[in-house]
Amino acid sequence: MARILTGIQSSGVPHLGNILGAILPAIQMSKDPANESFFFIADLHSLTTIKNADDRKHNINAVAAAWIAFGFDTNKNLLYRQSMIPEVCELTWYLNCLTPYPMLANAHSFKDKSEKLFDVNAGLFTYPVLMAADILLYQANRVPVGKDQIQHIEITRDIAQKFNTQYGPIFTLPEAETNNDVMIVPGIDGQKMSKSYQNFIDIFQTDKELLKTIKSIVTDSLPLEASKDPYTCNVFNIYKLIASPAETETMRQNYINGGYGYGHAKQELYEAIIRKFSSAREEYLFLMNNLGALHHILEKGEERARIYAQDTLRKVRERLGY
Numbered sequence: 001m002a003r004i005l006t007g008i009q010s011s012g013v014p015h016l017g018n019i020l021g022a023i024l025p026a027i028q029m030s031k032d033p034a035n036e037s038f039f040f041i042a043d044l045h046s047l048t049t050i051k052n053a054d055d056r057k058h059n060i061n062a063v064a065a066a067w068i069a070f071g072f073d074t075n076k077n078l079l080y081r082q083s084m085i086p087e088v089c090e091l092t093w094y095l096n097c098l099t100p101y102p103m104l105a106n107a108h109s110f111k112d113k114s115e116k117l118f119d120v121n122a123g124l125f126t127y128p129v130l131m132a133a134d135i136l137l138y139q140a141n142r143v144p145v146g147k148d149q150i151q152h153i154e155i156t157r158d159i160a161q162k163f164n165t166q167y168g169p170i171f172t173l174p175e176a177e178t179n180n181d182v183m184i185v186p187g188i189d190g191q192k193m194s195k196s197y198q199n200f201i202d203i204f205q206t207d208k209e210l211l212k213t214i215k216s217i218v219t220d221s222l223p224l225e226a227s228k229d230p231y232t233c234n235v236f237n238i239y240k241l242i243a244s245p246a247e248t249e250t251m252r253q254n255y256i257n258g259g260y261g262y263g264h265a266k267q268e269l270y271e272a273i274i275r276k277f278s279s280a281r282e283e284y285l286f287l288m289n290n291l292g293a294l295h296h297i298l299e300k301g302e303e304r305a306r307i308y309a310q311d312t313l314r315k316v317r318e319r320l321g322y
């Protein structure tokens with residue numbers, strides 16, 4: 001049985017790119033009976049950059065609600081808020097004291113952030129150690145991450161090895177898993193869809209807002225009657241990720257034949273999103289309007305996570321002489 005663990009950034013309401021590129025594939029992987037998935041909302045990591053408490057609360061709820069709405073099975077697997085298992089902070093301290101300073105100072109992600117961000121705090125510096133604690137606390141063996149996070153998994157392995165050598169084997173050494181054929185969902189301006197570019201589609205908006213976003217997708221200005229190239233059009237490129245092959249083929253023909261405008265294509269994209277995501281949107285709205293129900297689901301995951309965390313921490317404390 002593989003224990004798959006990954007942290008999900010709680011930096012905003014998940015957009016269509018996050019859903020198609022990360023949430024749905026991870027949920028698919030979690031359905032394998034040979035796997036047990038520990039997915040958590042990395043809401044302690046988010047404090048390195050996001051300082052506003054109301055934003056944090058909203059983002060945590062939105063991310064959790066989205067995962068549940070898309071069918072992550074919280075009975076088979078664990079979904080929890082990192083901050084609700086504070087044992088992770090205690091383990092972080094122990095690991096901090098085994099982590100060589102240059103290893104953190106040379107981490108690409110830290111160097112990158114410290115060049116770009118105005119607020120270069122100590123949390124950013126020790127970010128990889130908290131991440132190591134996230135993984136080691138739960139003895140995970142597979143950690144799906146984006147390529148930018150591979151170095152953090154290497155740091156985790158180094159720290160775990162150091163601990164195991166010095167104090168006897170406790171920690172499982174995790175393997176990073178990256179998916180090479182991830183789809184890149186384009187945003188409304190054709191660049192990669194991202195929160196940072198403000199070019200995202202939030203499928204959880206009201207129908208009216210969603211239609212407005214879709215109408216703002218950038219296209220060229222060919223007239224309605226002209227034949228159009230579907231593959232250079234942002235509307236078509238998003239539509240094909242959502243519609244069935246037959247629907248995609250129909251739209252492709254419409255573009256080539258002409259007499260079909262971008263307004264028509266946008267309306268079809270809007271309807272396809274509404275159709276495809278109707279139950280997820282409904283469930284998401286229900287959870288966001290019934291936070292008691294949402295938190296009840298999270299608390300069940302947290303109760304189970306705490307058992308693993310306390311078990312590891314008890315062994316660690318013993319070995320360290322506490």
Ligand code: ADP
Pocket residue numbers: 009011017018019020021022146183184185186192193194195196
């Ligand atoms: P953002 O770029 O909006 O800040 P994140 O970096 O928080 O998104 O990404 C969260 C997850 O969603 C990652 O697994 C990432 O690979 C995936 N993801 C983000 N944007 C896209 C996209 N446009 N297409 C496919 N996957 C994406």
Ligand code: TRP
Pocket residue numbers: 005006007008009042045130131134135143144145146149
């Ligand atoms: N740092 C990861 C990211 O930016 C999120 C994360 C936090 C994580 N803790 C983790 C991922 C533990 C995997 C395992 O995407």
